[in-house]
Amino acid sequence: MNREYRILTTRISINSQRQFLLKHGKFVARWLTKDEIVREYQDLTILNEFREKFQYGFSIISEENEIDPFENLIQVQSNRYKFFDVNEYIPGAVYCDCKDFQLMSCRTYGCENWKRGVECTAACPMEYDCMNRPLQSTSNEAYLEVFKTKQYNWGVKSRIGFFRNHFIAEYKGMIKSNNDETVSSVYSMDLGKTTVVDASSFCNAMRFLNHSCLPNSYSSLRAVDGQWRLGIYALRDICSHEEITIDYGKNYAQNPEICYCQAPNCAGIIGGKKEFEIEPKKWREPFDEMTRFFERFFLRKALGNNSYLIRWSYH
Structure with a gap:
């Protein structure tokens, strides 16, 4: 053998x-x-x-012991600052003319602020129709749940669903210089040209986002009151209780780890080169094999001789 x-x-x-x-x-x-x-x-x-x-399951966490995922961590409501680069240019908000052009909201490239990567202020002429202030006015953190996964230690999901491009939550932590030797290589994300947000000690639930080669969320920098902030947004429609995932990016491959995302284009290692790309909005997460078997069996019975009409998309 x-x-x-x-x-x-x-x-x-x-x-x-x-x-x-x-x-x-x-x-x-x-x-x-x-x-x-x-x-x-x-x-x-x-x-x-x-x-x-x-x-x-590959998790090292015992099934028998209930461990607080935030043990030895400090949960924060807003970013803490260890470093602030006064020389970096960060665009400020202007009074947009979306209302004059009768736009539905400021969440469009017709809005001067939105196309510059800036959130509007509370004084926006669009008032309640603005929709370009999620980092300032939207808090979904009460709906987020950190849970134990089989292939990882922890993951994060939400008790509510999200439509494509809708704001999920902010990635929070300690703002540091990207030259700071204490910056975590695992729990930090770029925040502008010279700074990073490090969630290794100070954090919120977004710290527990797992990698996927076919993620359902993405990060986007927005300028808010003269500071860069990092929002996590839905890449496609996300169902309630579905794990929220993000692509860690190529830089993570410097310290390769085996990937267990099970996506059909999985690279095998986190940050590795994928064999092909899949349009995220056309993809839905798979059932387990047994559920898929019964789904196929009953659908074939229902279609009878027209079983050739079956077109499989994962759920």
């Missing part, structure tokens, strides 16, 4: 097949199905060991 290979991670391919990222010696890792592994290695021992481990 050949036991030289090892399984790094797994994903559900675009045609709903379970694939495994197999590494054999010094060869480049390959995505293979179970049948392909059987044909090449005639040994499922290692594969079954991985599947059992994956099913149980």
